[in-house]
Each structure stands twice: as structure tokens, then as C-alpha cells.
Amino acid sequence: MNKIPRVKILVILAHPDKSSFNHAIAGTVVRALEENRHEVIYHDLYTERFSSTLTTAEIFKNFAVPRPIGKYCAELAAAEGIIIVHPNWWGQPPAILKGYIDRVFRPGVAYEFAEGDDGEGIPIGLLKARAALVFNTSNTGLEREEEVFGDPLQSIWKRSVFDLCGVKTFYRRTFGVIVTSTLEDRRSWLDEVDAVVSSYFPAVISRVRGA
């Protein structure tokens, strides 16, 4: 049996209501990772009152990143897996999470431009995470989301964010309709979250059995 190493997984949650299904998903994610003995770095952006407004100074590449943004950046750069949990609000993440992208996915951290390129070229992804998972909730049916709205969250996370930053293995799942879901629906969705997390980040095997 192959050895499965312990990895560092960054988990980001963005929902204001602690009794939300998003919190239940994030709780399940963290539990599954811990049961599998991975290292979890967990941020509930609302509880941490993440400040989402990027300032003028931050636009420039040579900006001296202050704490706590620098700490978030170091964690993102070091993450070997990334899991994001948020509701679909207007085909986009909540503003607090958009601000996390704006401020933490910085040039030099998440991507960079080749030497001699002033910013108009094709960026090189810098993230070393081997997979990114996104769990969403929605009160719009999945078919309507795709047909009527074009499901912009899929392009945003898969293409505009993770593919650009070098994370090529991507999985996304939207649960819903939340407002009309039963307790049974939600239980089976959490079982699914647990199974997906464990399939991407299986239990650590530190010694090869029988060796």
C-alpha cells in the first residue's frame, strides 16, 4: 500500500449566519480532514471580521503587505489543498470572500508575470495546492442556474481563479434548493461532503503496512 502524506489544507468559509447550512458544510469538511489526520488551517471570514476592501497601495506589486494580510498570503502559498464554502449570492461569492480573493490572491503569492511583462501578458500560477474544492449553497435550482444565469461561479472559481493560479484539479458542488430542503436532504448532502473531501484528501498512511 502506498504511503499517503499528511498535507496542509486551507479551509475558507464565508457566511454570516452561524446556524447556516454553510457552517454545517464547513464543520463537516474540517471534521473529515482532521479524522484523516491532515493539518487544517480554518478561516471563518465573518467571525474574523475580514476586511475586504483592497486599498490603492495594494495594487502595486512592491506593496509591503501588512499583517494580517501577509499571514493569509503565507497560508495560501503554503496550502497543499484548498476548500472554499460559500452561498451563491448573485452568481458570485459574498463580498467578504471577494475581498479575500482581491487582497490575498496577490501577485507574487498566487500568480506572477514573466520577466519583462508589465502586466498585460499571461500570468504564471504560483499556488502549489494540488486540488481546490468549492462547496456552494443556492436557493435557485441547478438547471435554472445554468440555463438562465450561465452559472458564473463555475467560470469564476475554475477558470478565473484556480486555473490561472496553477491549481488544475478542481471540483465544485452546489447544494440546493436550501430553503425547501428537508433534514434528510441536508444529512445526505453532508455525507456527500464527507465522501468528497476524503476522496481528494484520504486518510494519512504514514507507514507502509507489512513492510
Next chain:
Amino acid sequence: MNKIPRVKILVILAHPDKSSFNHAIAGTVVRALEENRHEVIYHDLYTERFSSTLTTAEIFKNFAVPRPIGKYCAELAAAEGIIIVHPNWWGQPPAILKGYIDRVFRPGVAYEFAEGDDGEGIPIGLLKARAALVFNTSNTGLEREEEVFGDPLQSIWKRSVFDLCGVKTFYRRTFGVIVTSTLEDRRSWLDEVDAVVSSYFPAVISRVRGA
């Protein structure tokens, strides 16, 4: 000649740098509208330090909206035209503008659900604006934005936001690549902004000539 009424136009800008091309676009928009004698309600979200984080209480429909959010809501509801100016950051608006959508495009203001619908159904658009224009800037070429990233801003603004809220006439233009543009490029883009604004909101004609 037909009478052209004076209308109320809401202009929203989201860019941190006052020397940015976004500010030049917004300035041109406001000047064109004023020259055409329309009523302009202008918000530079960064200068106003718009607070973008939606709170738990705001999720509920019967939330007593406090000032200043209530004032933003009343202006949005009353607007007969809407013009939005922002850079393309990760295929999305900057967080401060995402927060404006999250908090100001409220149920009861921008859309509502039919009687007996608990939120899973199809919302009814409430905005009375007859047109929405979006001007974006980008450092990604337009072709690459569409082919590689799927240009999520188009779906976001046209379908997820304005169509849902009842604004069926929609125009969007992305200017770029900004970092490598010449002064001449930028001048001609501002002329284009002026022409587009005047084509959607032409000069007020209060008396029919020769009548």
C-alpha cells in the same frame, strides 16, 4: 420632434485609485449626463467608504434597513437609468461593489418573490430603470477573457443581476488592455463612453420645437 424627459440616473464607481482610468470614465459619464440635463446621483464607493459586509439580520426580508443602506436602496429603486464603472478583478467586481449588490439590491427593493413563494421560486424584478450600462477596464485582452475565462462579468451583470431585477436593456463595454494603452487610446475610449451615454440618455428636450 419628440419630447425627451429629464431622468434620474444612478452612477456607481468602484476603484480605489483616484488617478485610475475608471475615475476618468466615471467623470465622463457624469459630465455627459449633466450636459444632457439629466439628474445624476453619483456614488464613488471608495470615497464614501461603503461598508460591504452584509450582516445576518439583513438576510431576512423583514429586516429594518438602517441608513445609509436605506438611502442607497431608495435611490436604486427610483433610478430611471443605472451606470456602473469598475475594473475586472478576477472576472468579478471589486469586493466593495459586490457588497453594494449584496446589501442594496435587496428583496422588496430590486426583486421580490410572488405571494406564497418562500424564496425558491422565480423572483419578480422591481427596478424601474429602463437601461443599465456597465463600463469595465481590464488588463486581459478581450479575446483571452472570453475564450480562457468565459467572461463571467457578462453573465453576472446581464443575467444574474439586471435581467433578474427587471432591467432588460443592457449594454456593457470593457476597455483594455489598460496597462499598455496610449493616451490616444484612452482619449478615444472616453469619446466612446460619451457617445454611448448620450445614445442611451440623450439630451432633454422639454418643449417640442415649432409646436
